[in-house]
Amino acid sequence: MPDMRYDTEGLRDGARRHRDSSEEADQAGVALRGASVAASPFGRVSAAQSLAAALSGTQQRQASGTDQAAAGRDTMGQQSDTAGDLGDQNTAETTTAADAATVRGIADGMA
Secondary structure: OOOOOOOOHHHHHHHHHHHHHHHHHHHHHHHHHHOOOOOHHHOOOOOHHHHHHHHHHHHHHHHHHHHHHHHHHHHHHHHHHHHHHHHHHHHHHHHHHHHHHHHHHHHHHHO
8 A cells, every 4th residue: 555644744844943943033132132232332423322322223123023033933833833733634544544445445355
């Protein structure tokens, strides 16, 4: 009888990779939020404070983007796992149906 197995290894591997990248995005957000931006590196110019504020705003928007990236990748991981679960269920059901058809065919042939 041909193999009726649905290969879910790629889906499971993809789910793991999505979750790994989600964790990396979380860590990037923590690092961005933990860094402070001071005006002093810009020197004693009148725009130093404005430059620091602009840089800080950009930093916070990037941190927010990492949150979105982490959530999206976690969702993709969950969806890949769900697809893998459905594939495993499909394997079980089609194998059972194929086995039953084989047994029925043998029984019909013996009658």
